[in-house]
Amino acid sequence: xxxxxxxxxxxxxxxxxxxxxxxxxxxxxxxxxxxxxxxxxxxxxxxxxxxxxxxxxxxxxxxxxxxxxxxxxxxxxxxxxxxxxxxxxxxxxxxxxxxxxxxxxxxxxxxxxxxxxxxxxxxxxxxxxxxxxxxxxxxxxxxxxxxxxxxxxxxxxxxxxxxxxxxxxxxxxxxxxxxxxxxxxxxxxxxxxxxxxxxxxxxxxxxxxxxxxxxxxxxxxxxxxxxxxxxxxxxxxxxxxxxxxxxxxxxxxxxxxxxxxxxxxxxxxxxxxxxxxxxxxxxxxxxxxxxxxxxxxxxxxxxxxxxxxxxxxxxxxxxxxxxxxxxxxxxxxxxxxxxxxxxxx
Amino acid sequence: xxxxxxxxxxxxxxxxxxxxxxxxxxxxxxxxxxxxxxxxxxxxxxxxxxxxxxxxxxxxxxxxxxxxxxxxxxxxxxxxxxxxxxxxxxxxxxxxxxxxxxxxxxxxxxxxxxxxxxxxxxxxxxxxxxxxxxxxxxxxxxxxxxxxxxxxxxxxxxxxxxxxxxxxxxxxxxxxxxxxxxxxxxxxxxxxxxxxxxxxxxxxxxxxxxxxxxxxxxxxxxxxxxxxxxxxxxxxxxxxxxxxxxxxxxxxxxxxxxxxxxxxxxxxxxxxxxxxxxxxxxxxxxxxxxxxxxxxxxxxxxxxxxxxxxxxxxxxxxxxxxxxxxxxxxxxxxxxxxxxxxxxx
Numbered sequence: 001x002x003x004x005x006x007x008x009x010x011x012x013x014x015x016x017x018x019x020x021x022x023x024x025x026x027x028x029x030x031x032x033x034x035x036x037x038x039x040x041x042x043x044x045x046x047x048x049x050x051x052x053x054x055x056x057x058x059x060x061x062x063x064x065x066x067x068x069x070x071x072x073x074x075x076x077x078x079x080x081x082x083x084x085x086x087x088x089x090x091x092x093x094x095x096x097x098x099x100x101x102x103x104x105x106x107x108x109x110x111x112x113x114x115x116x117x118x119x120x121x122x123x124x125x126x127x128x129x130x131x132x133x134x135x136x137x138x139x140x141x142x143x144x145x146x147x148x149x150x151x152x153x154x155x156x157x158x159x160x161x162x163x164x165x166x167x168x169x170x171x172x173x174x175x176x177x178x179x180x181x182x183x184x185x186x187x188x189x190x191x192x193x194x195x196x197x198x199x200x201x202x203x204x205x206x207x208x209x210x211x212x213x214x215x216x217x218x219x220x221x222x223x224x225x226x227x228x229x230x231x232x233x234x235x236x237x238x239x240x241x242x243x244x245x246x247x248x249x250x251x252x253x254x255x256x257x258x259x260x261x262x263x264x265x266x267x268x269x270x271x272x273x274x275x276x277x278x279x280x281x282x283x284x285x286x287x288x289x290x291x292x293x294x295x296x297x298x299x300x301x302x303x304x305x306x307x308x309x310x311x312x313x314x315x316x317x318x319x320x321x322x323x324x325x326x327x328x329x330x331x332x333x334x335x336x337x338x339x340x341x342x343x344x345x
Numbered sequence: 346x347x348x349x350x351x352x353x354x355x356x357x358x359x360x361x362x363x364x365x366x367x368x369x370x371x372x373x374x375x376x377x378x379x380x381x382x383x384x385x386x387x388x389x390x391x392x393x394x395x396x397x398x399x400x401x402x403x404x405x406x407x408x409x410x411x412x413x414x415x416x417x418x419x420x421x422x423x424x425x426x427x428x429x430x431x432x433x434x435x436x437x438x439x440x441x442x443x444x445x446x447x448x449x450x451x452x453x454x455x456x457x458x459x460x461x462x463x464x465x466x467x468x469x470x471x472x473x474x475x476x477x478x479x480x481x482x483x484x485x486x487x488x489x490x491x492x493x494x495x496x497x498x499x500x501x502x503x504x505x506x507x508x509x510x511x512x513x514x515x516x517x518x519x520x521x522x523x524x525x526x527x528x529x530x531x532x533x534x535x536x537x538x539x540x541x542x543x544x545x546x547x548x549x550x551x552x553x554x555x556x557x558x559x560x561x562x563x564x565x566x567x568x569x570x571x572x573x574x575x576x577x578x579x580x581x582x583x584x585x586x587x588x589x590x591x592x593x594x595x596x597x598x599x600x601x602x603x604x605x606x607x608x609x610x611x612x613x614x615x616x617x618x619x620x621x622x623x624x625x626x627x628x629x630x631x632x633x634x635x636x637x638x639x640x641x642x643x644x645x646x647x648x649x650x651x652x653x654x655x656x657x658x659x660x661x662x663x664x665x666x667x668x669x670x671x672x673x674x675x676x677x678x679x680x681x682x683x684x685x686x687x688x689x690x
Binding site (some may be wrong): 035036041043059130186187188189191194195198199208209210211212213214215216217218219221244245246249252253256263264269287290291293294296297298299300304305307308312 | 380455457521533534539544558560561562564566589590591597601632636641642645647648652654
């Protein structure tokens, strides 16, 4: 862990990287095993990529978009699939994150047009990494000297290949010597906050404390949170958005306590085809994620469980969206999406 | 598990009982081991009772009040302690629940007055059990046919010797054939909801579903919660109150969604000496409760953790306090406390 006070240079990429195309395969960091073990998996076939997305071996909306883009490449070059079949197999993995469908569609287009699919996937990855760094630069001015930032889930390098969305402004502020402090919601049921976000922050030497999700309101109520920054899985043109379950709770609590709430996302997360949050499909995952931890029962055997993986936050709770092109108010999104180079679908 | 549709008689006590004075010792159900194992522990000395309270072997504000009352008896009769020393050892166990101090003081008074301490402790227990049943009768009309009730933590028989506070109105509604449904917040970090509340509801055959604490907002936002009922650890005369961390989050979310929020408590939970919530001492427990689960790391080794066990909810979020003497608005508490037979301290 670096010494406090000696942050890395402002533009040098974070040490953590979620995936990498290498030797004709997709090499991913297995996010299920962090922070206990740092295990890389080499995925050489499209169905392996689909399974890695489904099981959360790779996770985070922007990261699964890039993984799926490379999955398309494998589907074409290694598995000899047709373009429709390849796209279908990857689309069926998870329903909520918009980036997944964008990553698939970007490579699908190149494939149908007879262009180089690997170059399309690599360009998609490069664009994402650049956008996340730009999000960091755009959002860093919001993170003042010693600012105490609450975040939920993991919207760091693991979720976005590099830099992060919610964590990017914090990283840039840290590298600028502003010594931010991060309240890390542990993020039940799968603990992406305590397992992944805390790990990334520790790797980089950024001050933080892990809290039970239940404790965020307590610290907000005591005036110990200066701002909230979260990522997103899908943002409609009104600014209503889906993110990890629990995000809506933090948004309501932030407003109640007069604390500004920001959503950081690349353009692939925005879905110009939807207006209201309740149009976004919300994945409900197995109750076993809540009912057991590491094979130990945390509820009576057979007790019914409901396990929505995401929730929906209305745009009125959002002070601003931190995008690669600056911080936008919810009402600016629709116009800005029209000016944006179209991302598919 | 009883068949749905055949609830027990309205006044027959629940099958679950948190503790019992038996053969000159206090026999407690070890709540750390539920729902995996039903283990009773026999506590024959005051320091064992103090340790059981500190380690949450016995927990729940009203239950620890009764446990401490019997602890005083053991301090006098078995351990040969002085009254001051006995009271001090028990008071130092946990700072937030008011009932603890009331239970100790009720027996302390008998002791100083040369009265039978065991009779004082038993009277205190009987009064509590009667009050909780009265809470059930007072609150049951709020739980309509098929009502969907959200609760947080465990405010059931385990927390109150028998009946419960938040669960008492649900039990009485169930026994009246109104088939309620309970959303059970799992209640991190120690899972008193999924481990204890779900277990109690299952034992009684009451419909329920366990959810991650993060998901309560999602179901509130979808209109799938009709009312919220929680217990309390300490209620000031203004109605500001302390309860398990996360309660404040649910209160804010309930109001945001127009869902009534109730607090159920016996008189021993009310602290007439305090006005504002921030006068209540909030226990902060070991970070290891968040950092590990059953010995498995859930956060990077050495990551800082903050772990407040309770939070504070302002009275403006409370529709009503369900007391043994009826449902009171926050502004009625102060007057009602004056009319109440004084509980000590």
